[in-house]
Amino acid sequence: MDRRSPYADSKEVTLYGEFTPSNNLKVRCAVSLTEREFIVQRLTSAPARSSKVVLSLRDCVGCRAYRKEDKADPAGYFAAYFYPLKRRRVSSRLSRQRVEQCFRLSALQDPHANLEEAEKWARAVRERSARQQQHGDGVLLSRPCRMLLLVNPQSGKGQALALFNSQVKQMLNEAGVTHTLFITERQNHARELVKGADLSQWDALVIMSGDGLLYEVINGLLERSDWEEAIRTPLGILPGGSGNALAASVHYYSRASPVFGEDLLVSCGFLLCRGLVFPMDLVSVRFPSGQRLFSFLSLAWGFVADVDVESEKYRHFGAARFTIGTLVRLACLHVYRGKLEYLPAAGPPDDWVVVQEQDFVLMLAMYQSHLAEDLLAAPDSSLSDGVIHLFYVTAGISRAALLRLFRAMEKGTHLAAPCQHLVHAKVRALRLEPLSPKGIITVDGEVVEYGPLQAEVHPGLARMISG
Numbered sequence: 001m002d003r004r005s006p007y008a009d010s011k012e013v014t015l016y017g018e019f020t021p022s023n024n025l026k027v028r029c030a031v032s033l034t035e036r037e038f039i040v041q042r043l044t045s046a047p048a049r050s051s052k053v054v055l056s057l058r059d060c061v062g063c064r065a066y067r068k069e070d071k072a073d074p075a076g077y078f079a080a081y082f083y084p085l086k087r088r089r090v091s092s093r094l095s096r097q098r099v100e101q102c103f104r105l106s107a108l109q110d111p112h113a114n115l116e117e118a119e120k121w122a123r124a125v126r127e128r129s130a131r132q133q134q135h136g137d138g139v140l141l142s143r144p145c146r147m148l149l150l151v152n153p154q155s156g157k158g159q160a161l162a163l164f165n166s167q168v169k170q171m172l173n174e175a176g177v178t179h180t181l182f183i184t185e186r187q188n189h190a191r192e193l194v195k196g197a198d199l200s201q202w203d204a205l206v207i208m209s210g211d212g213l214l215y216e217v218i219n220g221l222l223e224r225s226d227w228e229e230a231i232r233t234p235l236g237i238l239p240g241g242s243g244n245a246l247a248a249s250v251h252y253y254s255r256a257s258p259v260f261g262e263d264l265l266v267s268c269g270f271l272l273c274r275g276l277v278f279p280m281d282l283v284s285v286r287f288p289s290g291q292r293l294f295s296f297l298s299l300a301w302g303f304v305a306d307v308d309v310e311s312e313k314y315r316h317f318g319a320a321r322f323t324i325g326t327l328v329r330l331a332c333l334h335v336y337r338g339k340l341e342y343l344p345a346a347g348p349p350d351d352w353v354v355v356q357e358q359d360f361v362l363m364l365a366m367y368q369s370h371l372a373e374d375l376l377a378a379p380d381s382s383l384s385d386g387v388i389h390l391f392y393v394t395a396g397i398s399r400a401a402l403l404r405l406f407r408a409m410e411k412g413t414h415l416a417a418p419c420q421h422l423v424h425a426k427v428r429a430l431r432l433e434p435l436s437p438k439g440i441i442t443v444d445g446e447v448v449e450y451g452p453l454q455a456e457v458h459p460g461l462a463r464m465i466s467g
C-alpha cells in the first residue's frame, strides 16, 4: 500500500483510498480500513474531526462491488451495509439502524480495473467483518448462503409477511444471503415440509412466526429417519408472533439492551445475516401414552399455561395479550394439586428431589432466557448450558404478590425479591404428575396431553443462529 490515511492511526490502517461518495459527486473522501473499523473522512480544509464517520466492522452485514448499468460510466462502485446501535430521537433505547456507505472508484481508464479495485475493497470489508463477528464457540455460516424462510402469515397480528418484506428482505440481500420463501397455509404445514424435504438445498432453516412454528419444525426434523443429521441443520428465528420468546432470548444473548416489536425484528435479522451458529439445548418430554416430543423453550402447567391459552382471544393486541391474560387470570386464580420431582443439575445421576404433594399455582420449566418479549424468566440461562430452570409457585400466594412477581420478571429481578411461595431450581430432568382432574399443560406455548410427564434436557442437540 503506497498511500496512508492522514486521519486514522496509520499503523492500524490496512487499506486506504480516496473516493467520491456515490450520492455526492462533488466531495472526496479518505476511506481507511483497519482490522476493526471502516473510517470515512471528508477531504476538506476544515478541522479533521468535524466530518469523520467511524463504523465498527462488527456491525457490518455485507459489502458488494458493482458497475452501473450505464456502460458509459467507467467507474466501479462498492457499497458497505452497517446496522450500528443508535438512539432514536423519540426514544432513549438503543436499536439497530441502517447505514449505507457507497463509493465511486474512477481513478483508472479501464472500467474492469475500476471494478477490480472496488471488488478488492468489498472483499477486504467482508473478510475483516467476518473475523470481527466470530466469538465463543460459534461457527460462521459459509458465504454465499442459502436459507429456507418459513413464514406464518397468520402469526401475531397477521403482519409477518409484510414485516418480512419491509424489514428483513433488503438486509438479507445486502448480506449475500439468497432465500426461498415458504408461506405456511395451515397447522403442521411446516412440519410436513421439513419431514420430507431434501435439506441439503439450504444452509439454514429460518422461521418467521411465533414460537409455535419453530416447535413444529424441530419436531418435524426429529421425526425424520436421518434425524441425527437433520437436527444439526442451523435454525434461525425472526419474531413474527405475539410471544416471540426465542427471538427475545437470542437478542438477549447478544448482550444488547432490550428492544421490542420491529426493533427486535431488525436485531434478529442482523444476527441472522451475521450467521454465527451455536449449539442449542432441547428437552424431550415423554407421556405415559408413549408419545415423545421435543421442546426448545418451556414447559408450563397452571397459571402460565392457562394465560397462554386463554389469551389467544386477545391476539390482536400483539404482545400485550399476555398482560391482559395475566390480569384476567389473576381475578380468578386457580390452584392445581400435583406431585413434582426433579434431578438437580449439579447433583449425582440418580439423586431425585421429591417435592411434597400439594397445591400449586404454577410450574414453569424454562431452558432459554425469555418467556415472552418482555418476560425475562431465566436471566442467567444461555443457549446450551444443559440446564432446565424449574420454577414453581405454591398455593397461598396472594394475587398482589403474584402480580409483583410477573412485574419483576419484566426486568428479570423476580428471583432477587423475597417470595416464600416461589421456588427456583436448576435441574436436568423433572417428573410432573398433575392430580387435579382438569388443567392445561403447554410445551413451547402449544397445548399437549394433560397428565403425568417426564422431561429431560439434551445439551446442544440442535443448532441456532444466535448472538
Ligand SMILES: Nc1ncnc2c1ncn2[C@@H]1O[C@H](COP(=O)(O)OP(=O)(O)OP(=O)(O)O)[C@@H](O)[C@H]1O
Residues within 6 Å of the ligand: 152, 153, 154, 155, 156, 157, 184, 185, 186, 187, 188, 189, 209, 210, 211, 212, 213, 214, 216, 240, 241, 242, 243, 244, 245, 445
Ligand atoms: N397459515 C396458517 N394458518 C393458520 N395457522 C397456521 C398457519 N401457519 C402455521 N399455523 C399454525 O399456527 C400456530 C401458531 O403459530 P405461532 O406460535 O408460530 O404464531 P403465534 O401463535 O402468532 O405466535 P405466538 O405464540 O408468539 O403468539 C402453529 O401451531 C402453526 O402450526
